[in-house]
Amino acid sequence: MKGKAGIRRWLLQNLGFATAVLLFIVLFATYNVLHPRGFSSAVAIQNSNETVAIAFVAMAQTLPVLLGGLDLSVGAVMTLTNCVASELLYGSPAQILLGVLLTLMTGAAFGLMNGCIVVYGRIQPIIATLATGAIAIGLALLIRPKPGGKVDDDLSWALTNSVYDLADTYGFADGGNAWWLRPFADIPVPVILVLLVAFVVWVPFRRSVTGRTVYAIGSAEGAAYMSGLPIHRAKIAAFTLGGFLAACGGLYLAIQTSSGNADIQQAGAYTLNSIAAVVLGGTSLLGGVGGAIGSLFGAMILRVISFYFRILDIDPLLQPLIEGVVLLLAVSFGAFRTLRVKNQLDLFR
Amino acid sequence: MRLSVAPENRPIVIASLFIAAILAAGTAYTLSTTGTTPLLSPNYLLQQLQTGAFLGICAAGMMMVILLGQIDLSVPWTLTAAAMTATAVGGDMAVPTALAVGLAVGLLNGFGVAYLRIPSMIFTLGVDTMLRGLMVAQTGGFAPQDTATPLMLFLAKDRILGIPVAIFVWAAVSLVIALILTRTGFGRSIYATGSREGAAYLSGIRTKWVIVGAFVTSSLCAAIAGVLLTGYSAKAYQGMGNAFLLPAIAAVVLGGTHILGGRGRYAGTLVGVILIVLLNSVLSIMQMPEAGRQIIYGAVIIGMLLVYGRNQQVTS
Numbered sequence: 001m002k003g004k005a006g007i008r009r010w011l012l013q014n015l016g017f018a019t020a021v022l023l024f025i026v027l028f029a030t031y032n033v034l035h036p037r038g039f040s041s042a043v044a045i046q047n048s049n050e051t052v053a054i055a056f057v058a059m060a061q062t063l064p065v066l067l068g069g070l071d072l073s074v075g076a077v078m079t080l081t082n083c084v085a086s087e088l089l090y091g092s093p094a095q096i097l098l099g100v101l102l103t104l105m106t107g108a109a110f111g112l113m114n115g116c117i118v119v120y121g122r123i124q125p126i127i128a129t130l131a132t133g134a135i136a137i138g139l140a141l142l143i144r145p146k147p148g149g150k151v152d153d154d155l156s157w158a159l160t161n162s163v164y165d166l167a168d169t170y171g172f173a174d175g176g177n178a179w180w181l182r183p184f185a186d187i188p189v190p191v192i193l194v195l196l197v198a199f200v201v202w203v204p205f206r207r208s209v210t211g212r213t214v215y216a217i218g219s220a221e222g223a224a225y226m227s228g229l230p231i232h233r234a235k236i237a238a239f240t241l242g243g244f245l246a247a248c249g250g251l252y253l254a255i256q257t258s259s260g261n262a263d264i265q266q267a268g269a270y271t272l273n274s275i276a277a278v279v280l281g282g283t284s285l286l287g288g289v290g291g292a293i294g295s296l297f298g299a300m301i302l303r304v305i306s307f308y309f310r311i312l313d314i315d316p317l318l319q320p321l322i323e324g325v326v327l328l329l330a331v332s333f334g335a336f337r338t339l340r341v342k343n344q345l346d347l348f349r
Numbered sequence: 350m351r352l353s354v355a356p357e358n359r360p361i362v363i364a365s366l367f368i369a370a371i372l373a374a375g376t377a378y379t380l381s382t383t384g385t386t387p388l389l390s391p392n393y394l395l396q397q398l399q400t401g402a403f404l405g406i407c408a409a410g411m412m413m414v415i416l417l418g419q420i421d422l423s424v425p426w427t428l429t430a431a432a433m434t435a436t437a438v439g440g441d442m443a444v445p446t447a448l449a450v451g452l453a454v455g456l457l458n459g460f461g462v463a464y465l466r467i468p469s470m471i472f473t474l475g476v477d478t479m480l481r482g483l484m485v486a487q488t489g490g491f492a493p494q495d496t497a498t499p500l501m502l503f504l505a506k507d508r509i510l511g512i513p514v515a516i517f518v519w520a521a522v523s524l525v526i527a528l529i530l531t532r533t534g535f536g537r538s539i540y541a542t543g544s545r546e547g548a549a550y551l552s553g554i555r556t557k558w559v560i561v562g563a564f565v566t567s568s569l570c571a572a573i574a575g576v577l578l579t580g581y582s583a584k585a586y587q588g589m590g591n592a593f594l595l596p597a598i599a600a601v602v603l604g605g606t607h608i609l610g611g612r613g614r615y616a617g618t619l620v621g622v623i624l625i626v627l628l629n630s631v632l633s634i635m636q637m638p639e640a641g642r643q644i645i646y647g648a649v650i651i652g653m654l655l656v657y658g659r660n661q662q663v664t665s
């Protein structure tokens with residue numbers, strides 16, 4: 001369908017995204033080559049487990065950024081839902097399912113509140129979410145003053161391992177030995193979960209009128225308004241979806257660690273890392289350009305860089321410094337834009 | 350008779366009224382429990398201002414950057430790096446070293462934002478991470494000197510005429526910032542650049558220099574706060590600046606400065622800092638658990654902004 005020109009145009013329009021994907025593939029492949037047990041299921045499972053939470057939070061951050069705003073509460077909402085999940089994920093299968101739904105709804109409801117404050121309160125997103133982030137942490141501390149909690153062991157095991165273990169735990173597909181499951185048996189479940197959310201939630205949203213309106217608002221809110229697009233609905237939907245995605249991260253963190261932890265520092269770190277991941281993934285902080293899939297790759301790049309420290313013989317004390325320098329260099333590539341600008345005024349947007 | 354207040358002063362008036370309300374509520378609480386009014390004693394208020402000085406100085410610098418429509422997320426580790434490097438050098442050179450670190454970080458931030466044109470949100474975040482890495486690498490393996498020098502102790506803890514020296518430092522920084530903003534070309538350039546950089550550029554303002562200047566001011570303020578905080582806690586330690594970033598932004602915005610730049614008065618930032626400091630203090634007197642404090646803190650910011658911080662609706 002797409003000719004050569006079509007591919008070229010796609011590349012020009014999605015340069016940031018394409019760079020992120022390429023960078024991730026190169027980094028991850030090199031990592032596996034260097035790793036003594038590279039390209040094995042065990043390594044993939046471990047890596048993916050450590051990436052899921054930040055990947056979801058980065059996807060959550062993408063939506064407010066596309067609007068031209070910023071959500072400083074994503075880490076806090078993830079922490080809140082993490083604590084909610086640590087209270088609810090045990091008992092009969094029906095109870096667990098209800099717990100999962102309630103956790104996701106908590107996040108979505110919090111996002112809805114953010115959206116309503118931004119739309120009807122007309123407060124800048126960055127400052128509104130700074131405040132609601134404090135509220136989310138407060139609620140998390142109410143639910144779980146001390147770290148701890150109880151999560152169903154089967155669920156915790158099945159969702160943090162390979163597809164084989166999932167089938168084995170719940171006894172379907174002949175306990176994971178069925179012939180049709182073989183090709184997929186080594187895939188880590190967390191990878192499937194992230195892809196599922198990305199393609200069942202994000203992609204349809206992006207293609208809907210509401211999703212396109214989010215991009216339009218980020219590009220030019222006035223123009224979007226004059227074109228009759230549903231601005232209020234799109235903003236509220238974007239924040240609600242952001243809350244939902246953050247809740248996915250919190251839910252997974254609870255399943256992975258079998259506990260909840262209302263840690264303010266951790267919430268702040270997740271928020272800041274999510275911004276870095278969004279930028280690395282090719283989404284513009286000015287709004288209107290990018291997407292959640294890019295942020296997914298941005299988050300993976302951030303994580304892979306830290307994986308390198310395990311296999312390379314680098315002084316652990318230098319790790320934070322190298323992480324910082326790599327982040328700074330990566331975002332500095334955006335400066336190439338300034339070299340191409342012919343008119344100084346084009347810089348001031 | 351209806352009181353008329355200029356729109357730019359409304360946040361300041363309302364926030365001041367809210368400070369009075371906090372003090373009244375706190376006093377009512379202490380009257381009902383112990384029958385005394387410690388909150389209204391000058392000593393208590395001076396002590397609050399003394400601990401508020403660190404936040405106040407950070408917020409003063411942050412305001413310069415926010416007036417440009419930018420943000421400085423590197424404040425926590427600029428503060429820490431300045432303090433830790435200063436104590437490691439020690440002696441008479443400690444305070445100049447801290448200021449030099451602040452200047453260097455400010456120049457780096459300014460260069461990234463003004464010349465490389467990377468959004469300040471992400472560039473200062475990267476600088477913050479890098480500074481943290483530098484400090485971890487510096488203190489790793491061996492323990493550098495981390496005790497406060499006598500000058501730092503004097504600045505943070507001593508009193509002149511019964512008033513803590515830290516308050517004088519805060520007042521001096523405030524005076525300088527207020528004079529810059531209202532009486533100098535640089536100050537007016539900040540407002541102009543924050544309103545619309547393109548227009549400021551076409552009017553002959555060297556907007557890049559203005560941006561660098563604002564970031565340098567912010568980092569210098571963070572360094573000064575680091576010096577004071579080291580004196581106050583008698584030593585410099587990792588993570589000492591973490592508690593100042595979000596409250597500083599909140600204080601600036603509560604004081605009526607627009608987060609997208611171009612509007613705001615320094616008096617508002619002062620009132621915003623005092624509001625946050627007193628709110629925290631009264632909540633801890635009431636023995637409110639951390640959970641309740643966070644919720645009230647968030648609700649107050651939202652509530653105050655709903656009263657006076659609302660944007661124009663987009664209609665065209």
